Amino acid sequence: MIIRVTNLRREFTVGVETIRALAGVDLSIERGEMVAIMGSSGSGKSTLMNILGCLDRPTSGTYELDGKFVSGMDEKELAGVRNEKIGFVFQSFELLPRTPALANVELPLLYAKQPGDRQARAVRALERVGLADRMDHRPNQLSGGQKQRVAVARALLTDPALLLADEPTGNLDTKTTEEIMRLFADLHDEGRTVVIVTHEPEIAEWCTRVVRLRDGLIDSDESVEPRR
Ligand SMILES: Nc1ncnc2c1ncn2[C@@H]1O[C@H](COP(=O)(O)OP(=O)(O)OP(=O)(O)O)[C@@H](O)[C@H]1O
Numbered sequence: 001m002i003i004r005v006t007n008l009r010r011e012f013t014v015g016v017e018t019i020r021a022l023a024g025v026d027l028s029i030e031r032g033e034m035v036a037i038m039g040s041s042g043s044g045k046s047t048l049m050n051i052l053g054c055l056d057r058p059t060s061g062t063y064e065l066d067g068k069f070v071s072g073m074d075e076k077e078l079a080g081v082r083n084e085k086i087g088f089v090f091q092s093f094e095l096l097p098r099t100p101a102l103a104n105v106e107l108p109l110l111y112a113k114q115p116g117d118r119q120a121r122a123v124r125a126l127e128r129v130g131l132a133d134r135m136d137h138r139p140n141q142l143s144g145g146q147k148q149r150v151a152v153a154r155a156l157l158t159d160p161a162l163l164l165a166d167e168p169t170g171n172l173d174t175k176t177t178e179e180i181m182r183l184f185a186d187l188h189d190e191g192r193t194v195v196i197v198t199h200e201p202e203i204a205e206w207c208t209r210v211v212r213l214r215d216g217l218i219d220s221d222e223s224v225e226p227r228r
């Protein structure tokens with residue numbers, strides 16, 4: 001089991017109102033699964049992903065990641081876990097706009113305890129995603145699909161067991177979406193655990209399991225035969 005959450009709740013307070021983004025989620029994910037998280041807008045998908053990615057903490061409930069209870073950790077410990085175990089890919093890429101692709105990819109290792117040969121690893125990650133010829137380009141000199149590849153390379157840099165992606169193809173056209181999904185599928189076939197938030201059934205088709213959220217709770221959870 002790489003992920004186990006129990007009775008996970010996340011509430012936000014806005015003025016006098018309390019918003020229950022997650023209302024008691026129980027979810028376990030085995031190593032090597034490729035999971036699609038679906039559900040309508042506002043159902044809690046990003047809130048769940050941010051907690052799974054150690055970017056946010058639950059109001060209550062437990063989160064066990066790779067055998068460690070991360071729900072009790074402080075910010076600093078969380079940052080360490082995030083760096084070591086998780087690669088996160090966002091819809092909006094989140095790259096530094098004026099920084100070349102190679103330096104963008106190296107970023108996670110700036111904070112790592114054992115950076116090793118940062119640049120050599122970043123070069124390998126960029127080669128892995130098919131961007132060997134674009135290392136010196138800045139994000140504004142790259143297409144949307146290429147930008148997302150840079151973001152995937154950055155997520156792969158510390159060789160994390162878990163890859164999380166929140167609508168990674170939300171800003172991409174159909175053909176580029178297909179390319180990025182093939183990349184995620186390859187990374188999954190190499191043994192990584194992948195969790196992807198999506199609105200699109202065509203993306204869920206690549207996954208081995210589809211979990212649907214509704215009003216902050218799991219509405220359905222089914223295993224499916226993945227497209228390859
Ligand atoms: N930082 C926040 N402060 C207050 N409310 C929030 C915050 N983040 C999320 N929410 C609320 O929590 C609920 C779940 O939001 P979340 O972003 O998880 O939805 P989502 O399923 O990712 O939606 P979408 O498909 O539109 O991205 C929504 O009602 C949202 O308004």
Ligand SMILES: [Mg+2]
Nearest residue numbers: 045046047166
């Ligand atoms: Mg969202």
